[in-house]
């Protein structure tokens with residue numbers, strides 16, 4: 628069943644849809660399984676795009692309807708999410724205040740100057756560097772930023788980390804499932820396995836709901852990048868159930884629909900291991916497909932490892948969902964020495 632969410636919820640289109648799907652020929656040959664990529668990393672003209680643009684289309688419509696003038700969000704210093712919030716604010720003519728916390732200890736004097744944070748500043752966002760530690764909890768630093776905007780006479784729109792724990796956070800990737808199904812019909816293929824990176828949860832949660840509404844079942848695997856399987860599972864479950872209710876799915880999301888693989892998360896959030904780096908090199912050298920050490924490097928490493936261990940059934944068609952993240956690469960140059 629198609630969800631047709633556009634008919635039910637306002638959406639401000641900010642990207643070029645559908646994002647392309649193409650076969651990863653050389654990687655498929657190397658692994659002996661059929662791997663395709665859905666490229667949400669290149670589906671937008673907004674500062675290198677990524678998965679947050681897809682989610683923010685629904686939040687932006689809400690912010691505009693409420694007459695807000697400032698987008699306020701939070702993330703790591705090299706957050707892709709906050710860079711995409713800055714981009715959305717820029718094209719909508721809004722102000723933007725970003726709390727950039729230190730979620731990971733990355734020793735590089737340029738870490739808070741290049742990559743995503745540089746782009747956010749270029750787009751006019753004010754960046755406040757304070758707070759530390761990754762968590763899906765509501766942060767005091769973010770509340771303070773919202774209060775400051777109010778004190779200055781502005782009308783803030785609050786966007787949580789990853790645009791995830793928000794009533795509309797799951798809509799983008801629930802709608803994504805309709806988009807995939809339409810492309811499959813057009814291309815005459817069916818992807819029985821979908822691989823996505825997962826962290827703050829609404830990307831996977833939306834997909835759980837969207838794919839869960841379809842007649843033909845497939846396996847959706849979230850590769851944990853938070854290095855905290857329990858926290859990621861709790862976030863995905865909460866958002867999936869709230870999204871299912873919001874859109875009137877008319878059934879409970881079952882625990883077993885939420886598959887989270889913790890094996891490829893590396894030593895911690897934001898820190899790659901050798902397998903992550905090897906995955907990044909493989910995707911780059913075989914496909915010129917750029918992935919990052921925080922998110923997609925881990926999900927591509929997971930896909931490669933699973934294929935090598937024979938974990939995909941024979942004849943599988945695997946869809947790797949590329950969610951962006953490459954703008955952070957320069958900030959992690961010393962991971963590749």
Ligand SMILES: Cc1ncc(COP(=O)(O)O)c(C=O)c1O
Pocket residue numbers: 677678707708789791824825826827828829830831922923950951952953
């Ligand atoms: C490039 C990239 N991939 C994957 C994710 C994970 O998505 P989510 O936070 O919705 O679980 C993020 C953001 O956190 C991201 O920026």
